[in-house]
Amino acid sequence: MAPDVLSVSGLRKQYGSILAVDGISFRVAPNEIVGLLGPNGAGKTTTINMILGVLEPDAGSVRIEDVDLAKRRAEALARTNFVAVYSPLPGNLTVAQNLRFFGMIYGVANLTRRMEEVVEQFDLRRFRDTRCGVLSSGEQTRASLAKAMLNRPRLLLLDEPTASLDPSVAHDVRGMIRDATREGASGVLWTSHNMSEVEQVCDRVLFLSRGRILLEGDPRRLPAEHEKESLDELFIAVAREPLTLGKA
């Protein structure tokens, strides 16, 4: 059996008196898209930052395909990639320059050929020599996705990848992500505040509240299991009455 692409165990982070992440554990299997949901300040981005190695946990471990991030950082991160709405590609480089630069950083083999593949896959051919800073939000997201898929990551982290896109572009981007992850047999950890998007793309969701995983399950069945009409309603309940739900 293939190992989990992500295995998080007892992850904890405290900033002063604020406990941002409180000993959470979860797994992402190959080909699985897991939604990490929760209100603002629930600990989603803190969790993602710890998985990306840019934030040191106070306790717990992160293993990417059985490689311990704390002990073999470069090896673990070579199997990972990410797209975050708050971390666009440098705007002063063209799409092709960014892809070559990050391809070298991630040690991508046959880089020129791989660049052509992702340029084609994310429909970026006519923007190849355009500086990323002048692209529209949708085009920038596609460029970021092309960078994220360059190294055929086993684990893909997506922090609100469609947050600034119009519904039509967001729909296309979701399709591209689904196709790309199926092709590469990657596991995906996806944060979003768009519950209909989550229902469409995620196989499983984790509801985070005050740094803890409050609920876990299939996004299409979870609302009914908690006597709610929709995932939106469940989200609101998690945000407003987390203690009630935790007891359910």
Added chain:
Amino acid sequence: MSGKRAAAIVLRQFYLYRGSPARILPLFGWVAIDVLLWGFFSRYMNGIASPRLNFVPAFLGCVMMWDFLIRVMQGVTTTFFEDVWSRNFLNMFASPLSISEYVSGLVVSSIANSTVGLLTMLVFASAVFGLSFFIYGLPIVPLVLVLFVFGVTLGILSCAIVLRLGPAAEWLIWPLPALLSPLACVFYPLSALPRWLQVLARIIPPSYVFESMRGIVAGRGVSFGSVAAAGGMAIAYLALAGWFFTHIYGYAVRTGLIARYSAESVN
């Protein structure tokens, strides 16, 4: 350590310079202006001072070497600032790139930058003021190396300060060479300083370099003990700067500074 990852940093700088006259011009422009300014000043001094004194190698030569040190330092810092300006830290540090690979990339980029500056200075000084670096003989090689290592040290130290204090700390970094220049004894001998400042100057490697250059021009030769002391100090400071940068990076990862690095979130 992967040389390919360090090379990626250098390639990124090449891309940025290739498409930007605003980045290319300072490589040549400022050093050329400095050579002209201090070259004419040296020539004027030759006209009014004793004919036995030649200010061009004694004065202009030292100014050029000080400029070289500044270019080395700025080569490191501007490469780092490109990541600050483009808010690229998360993309860089959430990748397999290690700190040693990153810093190596900064240093190699700086070698390319400062070499362009040094060549420009040599060509200008030779063509306009007849200054040949052959006048200093072979000892110029270790002296240039000491300045290079100390320039890299200042660059890495500056990067650590900006990483810790935030992008606005850039304004503390640009004047750093000017702050050190009185102690570096670029324009005057060490003996011109008050005794207590001489003590401080003796712990700054460039002061030995400029004393040595003046010694060569005056026919006293070079004290190899001094050059070795300067080299030893420069290497020790480089190691300390590397440790300091790694320490600050560790702090930034523990506190989440890297993940939310911007002018607004750091102070």
